[in-house]
Amino acid sequence: MEAVRSQRKSLANDVVSTLPLYRSAPALEVRLEDFELFAMDRLRVLKGISDGLSRGKKPKEMDNLVRDLWKANMMHPQASEVVNKDIISHFVLRLVYCRTALMAEFGLSYKAVSNSEFESIKDKLGQVAKSISQPLPTADVIFYKVPFEEVPELVAGRRVFIHKGNAYIAANQVVSLVATQFRSHLSKALSLTNRKWTSTLREQEKDRLAPIVEALSTSYLGPDYSQPKGFSEISVKDIDELAKSSFPLCMRHLFEKLREDHHLKHGGRMQLGLFLKMHVAMNLFDTFVLDTLSETGSLGINSHGTVWGVGLNLDDALLFWKAEFSQKVGAERFDKEYAYSIRHNYGREGKRTDYTPYSCQKIISSTPGVGDHHGCPYRHFSEENLRAALSKMGVNSRGMEDVMDKVQNRHYQLACTLTFEAVHGSSCDSGINHPNQYFSDSQKILQSKNHSTV
Amino acid sequence: MTREEVETGMDEMEIDGGEQREGNAVPEGFNANYLKVYYGKLFPHADMFKWMSYGNDGKHPGCDQSYFVRREFSFTLGNDIYLRFLSFNSASELENSIKEKCPVKIDIGPVYSVDPAKRRAYAQTGDNVFTPVERELIFDIDMTDYDDVRYCCSGADVCLDCWPLMTIAIKVLDTALRDDFGFNHILWAYSGRRGVHCWVCDEKARRLTNEQRAAIADYFRVYKVGNENSHKKVSLTGLALHPFLARSYTEVLRNFFETKLLSSQNLFSSEERYEKILDMIPDESVTSELRGKWQENRRSSISKDDINVARWEQLKHLLQSGKHKGQGLRRCIEEIVFSYTYPRLDMEVSKHMNHLLKAPFCVHPKTGRVCVPIDPNQCEDFDPTTVPTLSKLLEELNMGGVKADADNDWDRTSLGKSVRIFRSTFLQPLLKSCKEEIESAYSSKLQQSKNSISW
Numbered sequence A: 001m002e003a004v005r006s007q008r009k010s011l012a013n014d015v016v017s018t019l020p021l022y023r024s025a026p027a028l029e030v031r032l033e034d035f036e037l038f039a040m041d042r043l044r045v046l047k048g049i050s051d052g053l054s055r056g057k058k059p060k061e062m063d064n065l066v067r068d069l070w071k072a073n074m075m076h077p078q079a080s081e082v083v084n085k086d087i088i089s090h091f092v093l094r095l096v097y098c099r100t101a102l103m104a105e106f107g108l109s110y111k112a113v114s115n116s117e118f119e120s121i122k123d124k125l126g127q128v129a130k131s132i133s134q135p136l137p138t139a140d141v142i143f144y145k146v147p148f149e150e151v152p153e154l155v156a157g158r159r160v161f162i163h164k165g166n167a168y169i170a171a172n173q174v175v176s177l178v179a180t181q182f183r184s185h186l187s188k189a190l191s192l193t194n195r196k197w198t199s200t201l202r203e204q205e206k207d208r209l210a211p212i213v214e215a216l217s218t219s220y221l222g223p224d225y226s227q228p229k230g231f232s233e234i235s236v237k238d239i240d241e242l243a244k245s246s247f248p249l250c251m252r253h254l255f256e257k258l259r260e261d262h263h264l265k266h267g268g269r270m271q272l273g274l275f276l277k278m279h280v281a282m283n284l285f286d287t288f289v290l291d292t293l294s295e296t297g298s299l300g301i302n303s304h305g306t307v308w309g310v311g312l313n314l315d316d317a318l319l320f321w322k323a324e325f326s327q328k329v330g331a332e333r334f335d336k337e338y339a340y341s342i343r344h345n346y347g348r349e350g351k352r353t354d355y356t357p358y359s360c361q362k363i364i365s366s367t368p369g370v371g372d373h374h375g376c377p378y379r380h381f382s383e384e385n386l387r388a389a390l391s392k393m394g395v396n397s398r399g400m401e402d403v404m405d406k407v408q409n410r411h412y413q414l415a416c417t418l419t420f421e422a423v424h425g426s427s428c429d430s431g432i433n434h435p436n437q438y439f440s441d442s443q444k445i446l447q448s449k450n451h452s453t454v
Numbered sequence B: 001m002t003r004e005e006v007e008t009g010m011d012e013m014e015i016d017g018g019e020q021r022e023g024n025a026v027p028e029g030f031n032a033n034y035l036k037v038y039y040g041k042l043f044p045h046a047d048m049f050k051w052m053s054y055g056n057d058g059k060h061p062g063c064d065q066s067y068f069v070r071r072e073f074s075f076t077l078g079n080d081i082y083l084r085f086l087s088f089n090s091a092s093e094l095e096n097s098i099k100e101k102c103p104v105k106i107d108i109g110p111v112y113s114v115d116p117a118k119r120r121a122y123a124q125t126g127d128n129v130f131t132p133v134e135r136e137l138i139f140d141i142d143m144t145d146y147d148d149v150r151y152c153c154s155g156a157d158v159c160l161d162c163w164p165l166m167t168i169a170i171k172v173l174d175t176a177l178r179d180d181f182g183f184n185h186i187l188w189a190y191s192g193r194r195g196v197h198c199w200v201c202d203e204k205a206r207r208l209t210n211e212q213r214a215a216i217a218d219y220f221r222v223y224k225v226g227n228e229n230s231h232k233k234v235s236l237t238g239l240a241l242h243p244f245l246a247r248s249y250t251e252v253l254r255n256f257f258e259t260k261l262l263s264s265q266n267l268f269s270s271e272e273r274y275e276k277i278l279d280m281i282p283d284e285s286v287t288s289e290l291r292g293k294w295q296e297n298r299r300s301s302i303s304k305d306d307i308n309v310a311r312w313e314q315l316k317h318l319l320q321s322g323k324h325k326g327q328g329l330r331r332c333i334e335e336i337v338f339s340y341t342y343p344r345l346d347m348e349v350s351k352h353m354n355h356l357l358k359a360p361f362c363v364h365p366k367t368g369r370v371c372v373p374i375d376p377n378q379c380e381d382f383d384p385t386t387v388p389t390l391s392k393l394l395e396e397l398n399m400g401g402v403k404a405d406a407d408n409d410w411d412r413t414s415l416g417k418s419v420r421i422f423r424s425t426f427l428q429p430l431l432k433s434c435k436e437e438i439e440s441a442y443s444s445k446l447q448q449s450k451n452s453i454s455w
Helices: A032-054 A059-074 A079-100 A115-131 A152-156 A171-204 A209-219 A239-246 A249-261 A266-278 A282-296 A314-329 A331-345 A360-364 A383-393 A397-408 A412-424 A435-453 B003-014 B032-042 B045-053 B091-101 B116-123 B143-149 B164-180 B210-219 B243-264 B271-278 B284-300 B307-320 B327-341 B347-351 B376-381 B390-399 B406-412 B415-454
Strands: A002-004 A029-031 A143-147 A161-163 A166-170 B071-076 B082-086 B105-112 B132-134 B137-142 B186-190 B195-200
Touching: A029 A032, A032 A059, A032 A079, A032 A209, A059 A079, A079 A171, A079 A209, A115 A143, A115 A161, A115 A166, A115 B243, A143 A171, A152 A166, A152 B210, A161 B164, A166 A171, A171 A209, A239 A249, A239 A435, A249 A266, A249 A314, A249 A383, A249 A435, A266 A314, A266 A331, A266 A435, A314 A331, A360 A412, A383 A397, A383 A412, A397 A412, A412 A435, B032 B091, B032 B390, B032 B406, B045 B091, B045 B415, B071 B091, B082 B116, B105 B116, B137 B143, B137 B164, B137 B347, B143 B164, B164 B186, B164 B195, B164 B243, B164 B376, B186 B376, B186 B415, B210 B347, B243 B307, B243 B327, B271 B284, B284 B307, B307 B327, B390 B406, B406 B415
Parallel strands: A002 A029
Antiparallel strands: A143 A166, A161 A166, B071 B082, B071 B105, B105 B132, B137 B195, B186 B195
């Protein structure tokens, strides 16, 4: 694929297959304008799909949504151009996002299970089917035998029978295999592209493609909550009030547990610590620290209230955590065993990465164990506990049923969105994708309410 | 990657368990001098090197001579000094460094794409070439995670009444790793205080991606919502149990629960304890019936049978009786057994290639006990309270007199048995298959290049 300026040949003759798996970049010439425009259009489609999913749209609605998005953004009067646009935009985005992707293994082999083998494991296959509430397998259903490594999703969910390293997957589970293959191929390609980009291309394309690529990677897909922002209007008083009014349930729960137990395990410290680090601005923290310290009577600080900043700085974070933890483990052990990891979160230790707050996706996919309080309450709480927590947040019984309905269908972010709407009494069209977004949206609404009532 | 991860490991181990510092098992003067003797005379340096080389230390042209040097070791020295990203060129380099630095703890990390000691030089190039490429699949099971289902001790303590929980974990995981996942080279080791470590060392296991590791860890997970925020610790849904869970239940869990833990942990002996179990039964009529019986029972208490066994039988009988045949209640019995027996893994340890894990044969600084290997086929006989301690070994060494044949020093102590288990159940079969793999990979590569030449 080559980018050329303005003039170009017609691509009409270079028709490519209509079901592309994007194995290799096409040998096409692309106008520089199109390079960017196509990518933007594709991003609009992807963003639309992502929004639809987080709004909990049903498969059928999703089909329609995708068709509409595709029509609106990717169509072209010439049929061949559609295919080209599809492929070009895919590869541009690959270049754009290659810097954040991970490596993965690659490989695939299918083997249909013979009749005699099927008979010998029929009972086990039946047991698996029953365990995931699927119809019992019959002799005319084709099963494939693949190394378990190739179907991690099915293994993780115990949705396949595994024996001596092989997973026996039913024909209707093959999509998982293909998805895994595509994902792994893509991530491998991304990492190769990344190497090429950083080693040679970025320099060569310094004045041409590089600015476009850099801009694309940061410009779209909604606000970026990894960038610090200040909320200087937060009331200096009422920190607990703030946790109650504007923290999403996951953070509120951690916060309350910290207050109660004066301790959080690693997962909880990370989830809450990073959330607070960025967004709940300094002033909020001062209050909390002051509050806590005066409660324990260990320190008397009062001049801090005047410091306003864009995030809890390292010193204050240390103070904050220490105030709680020292009640449980003592100040000396805090300094010795916990301070490091807080400095680490702030990029002052270890590999010196300035860690960003966790997104909903990351929180939902975490696996809290015994004694842990992190994770997504909509996913990880029992129904009973979730109901109790929601009613404590002030969700009424009608709202509660709506939320529980989403939880049952495993739309956790949507459940959180509905909670937000129930608590704030106003809609949240973008859906909740990030705890810090929940916080900032909540603050916006509360502040506008304040202004209107004053 | 990070030091943080190690710290996390230490953190969970030392803080969250409500740790006890007095440690009466620690021999007086667990100190650098004792440890020096241990590393000098007893620690099986050569075996560790053989293991970590996976056959690549041989003369065969297929051997990857750079393999061992790319492995990360890390040492924790006294006064909390922590050395990451150590690497060694040879068996003697490793041995000399251990003897010289005398670490209180040795951790083993992944094999990286390049020598981890030189990672900074590679970092200059801008490519992220410094990345883990191989790592044993590891599992870490810690008794503190069972504190809500054991009444004999808590936190850092273990005794023969709760140790069966570890035996169960070994049996369940070992069988699944071999029969389901097809792994053959699995090392189990006592963690030195209150848990066990598992190292799956097949080549296939060492090359798993993080995603695949996470999938295996999830396969083993039944505590979907494993904390106090959730009502049920174990939720078994669906019309049947997955074959893996069904096998674990019938072959291990049920038996251990009924014949050991019920009575040894006195699971039904007090109102507080049986209420915890009744909580898992969602049918009010069943629970109130049982509650009624047991409250009376306590007053009369004439039964000769173990009260725990008797009450468990009553509970089972009522749940399985005609009027409560509902599928949901049937599953209750299994859920209770799973809650009180099923292995509880530290998931994060297994999910990532770059997690460090303490090497076997280290001495636990708090207990003085050696992290000895456990033969999974004899795991029922393993007794953590008789694992050799540093001071005991030194005593044995002294009694044996001063002999010059250093090779057999451990054979004169109770460590000898552990080294033999390590070799016969793990190292020898492992090295045999490593050798075969290297040879066959080499000859097929040779064949390939021959073919391409003749073409």
